[in-house]
Amino acid sequence: MQNPQLTNDGELKHLLSIEGLPKRILNQILDTAESFVGVAEREVKKVPLLRGKTVCNLFFENSTRTRTTFEIAAKRLSADVITLNVSTSSQSKGETILDTIDNLTAMHADMFVVRHAQSGAAHMIAKHVAPHISVINAGDGRHAHPTQGLLDVFTIRKYKPEMHNLRVAIVGDVLHSRVARSEIHALTTLGVPEVRVIAPKTLLPQDVEKLGVHVFHDMKEGLKDVDVVMMLRLQNERMAGAMLPSSQEYFKTYGLTPEKLALAKPDAIVMHPGPMNRGVEIDSAVADGSQSVILPQVTYGIAVRMAVMSILAGN
Amino acid sequence: MNLPNAETLFETLTERIKPVINANTAIVGIHSGGAWLAERLLPILGKDLKHGILDVSFYRDDFNERGLHSETKPSQIPFDVQDKHILLIDDVFYTGRTIRAAMNELFDYGRPASITLAVLVNRGGRELPIAPQISAFDTELADSQNLQLLRHENGTFYFTLEENT
Numbered sequence: 001m002q003n004p005q006l007t008n009d010g011e012l013k014h015l016l017s018i019e020g021l022p023k024r025i026l027n028q029i030l031d032t033a034e035s036f037v038g039v040a041e042r043e044v045k046k047v048p049l050l051r052g053k054t055v056c057n058l059f060f061e062n063s064t065r066t067r068t069t070f071e072i073a074a075k076r077l078s079a080d081v082i083t084l085n086v087s088t089s090s091q092s093k094g095e096t097i098l099d100t101i102d103n104l105t106a107m108h109a110d111m112f113v114v115r116h117a118q119s120g121a122a123h124m125i126a127k128h129v130a131p132h133i134s135v136i137n138a139g140d141g142r143h144a145h146p147t148q149g150l151l152d153v154f155t156i157r158k159y160k161p162e163m164h165n166l167r168v169a170i171v172g173d174v175l176h177s178r179v180a181r182s183e184i185h186a187l188t189t190l191g192v193p194e195v196r197v198i199a200p201k202t203l204l205p206q207d208v209e210k211l212g213v214h215v216f217h218d219m220k221e222g223l224k225d226v227d228v229v230m231m232l233r234l235q236n237e238r239m240a241g242a243m244l245p246s247s248q249e250y251f252k253t254y255g256l257t258p259e260k261l262a263l264a265k266p267d268a269i270v271m272h273p274g275p276m277n278r279g280v281e282i283d284s285a286v287a288d289g290s291q292s293v294i295l296p297q298v299t300y301g302i303a304v305r306m307a308v309m310s311i312l313a314g315n
Numbered sequence: 316m317n318l319p320n321a322e323t324l325f326e327t328l329t330e331r332i333k334p335v336i337n338a339n340t341a342i343v344g345i346h347s348g349g350a351w352l353a354e355r356l357l358p359i360l361g362k363d364l365k366h367g368i369l370d371v372s373f374y375r376d377d378f379n380e381r382g383l384h385s386e387t388k389p390s391q392i393p394f395d396v397q398d399k400h401i402l403l404i405d406d407v408f409y410t411g412r413t414i415r416a417a418m419n420e421l422f423d424y425g426r427p428a429s430i431t432l433a434v435l436v437n438r439g440g441r442e443l444p445i446a447p448q449i450s451a452f453d454t455e456l457a458d459s460q461n462l463q464l465l466r467h468e469n470g471t472f473y474f475t476l477e478e479n480t
Binding site for chain 1: 370372373374378379381382383385386387388389390391392396419420422423424425
């Protein structure tokens with residue numbers, strides 16, 4: 001079956017998931033993002049690529065960082081941007097998602113950026129829209145968050161350019177994490193030879209090894225000699241269930257402290273997609289420490305989203 | 316048409332550029348041919364000259380038809396453009412659309428005192444009120460012809476002339 005993200009010529013039309021995208025396209029996005037990094041350092045932080053285009057940010061689920069960086073990215077490309085927090089608008093009056101999309105299309109929207117709690121929401125919208133419209137998945141349920149995965153590998157490439165020589169550990173709640181899934185697909189597609197996941201059994205999906213990762217349950221073993229530590233957010237609501245005893249207990253075992261980080265390579269970088277729970281999955285001394293690249297991740301996220309939008313708009 | 320020798324033209328271009336250089340000049344090469352020329356010009360004109368590279372992909376006027384080129388390179392303007400005399404370098408001047416895009420991009424870095432355009436070949440066919448002040452060679456090529464500057468591994472230049480199909 002043809003990949004719904006690609007045109008007949010194999011170019012990117014929608015960005016729904018990193019899974020199934022060829023290395024060529026990932027590299028095209030990362031290389032283009034490289035060109036956008038410098039735009040933010042200029043007197044005029046804008047390029048005219050998407051002038052006259054309208055980008056609709058549809059957030060059916062809360063987000064601050066992702067929504068804001070998508071909005072800034074679209075504005076720096078000179079697009080007109082509308083951000084709708086749909087949870088507080090017409091959906092509460094009973095309108096279906098596709099009716100919302102049709103109405104915005106009637107207002108001549110050219111691109112939709114969609115965040116939704118339901119896995120597959122962006123796919124459904126991409127199948128529905130007119131051929132000139134592109135859809136970007138900004139996070140759907142537990143499924144995927146492709147621009148986060150891309151900005152993470154972009155950040156890694158910036159600090160550790162020799163991707164084919166890296167050992168990367170992803171730590172925490174892999175089971176519920178769309179970020180982890182996108183990161184794993186991006187890292188393996190780009191040829192990172194060793195991707196580890198470190199988590200308690202209750203926070204790992206069944207058959208996680210099939211994604212091509214090495215599984216560890218112990219931080220001391222899992223962090224040994226890694227170049228990159230990617231922390232995941234522990235969603236507080238998981239505490240309510242039987243998955244974990246308490247946040248203190250979790251921090252003791254899986255929280256990233258300076259002592260545990262010392263097991264990684266001395267020049268290892270620490271990443272987190274945000275929002276952070278200080279004292280739950282990460283110690284403040286690490287989050288604010290010299291090895292942390294958490295804020296650069298945010299900055300690079302804008303360049304990566306600019307790259308994705310401009311590539312989609314051109315295909 | 317006999318192709319001109321690119322290295323001879325490069326020498327001519329260098330001689331024609333020398334008189335316009337002053338302390339407040341900055342050289343900007345347009346990716347990729349113009350950037351190669353600027354790279355070779357720099358040691359001749361003075362290593363201390365401010366210099367940079369423009370990739371005008373984000374400013375092209377055919378984005379809606381052609382999309383983004385897969386090999387976009389970062390523009391690098393590591394100096395303050397404000398009040399500089401910019402010497403803009405490109406290999407082949409044709410429609411003027413690349414130069415229009417380059418000027419738009421330059422102004423997003425600041426307000427230059429002036430911009431002078433120098434090219435290796437002016438091949439005719441301009442579509443905008445933009446023309447090079449300095450060129451090493453002027454000719455008239457048909458629209459069907461594609462003149463390209465290329466670079467040997469040792470850094471020397473040569474031209475190819477192809478018929479577009």
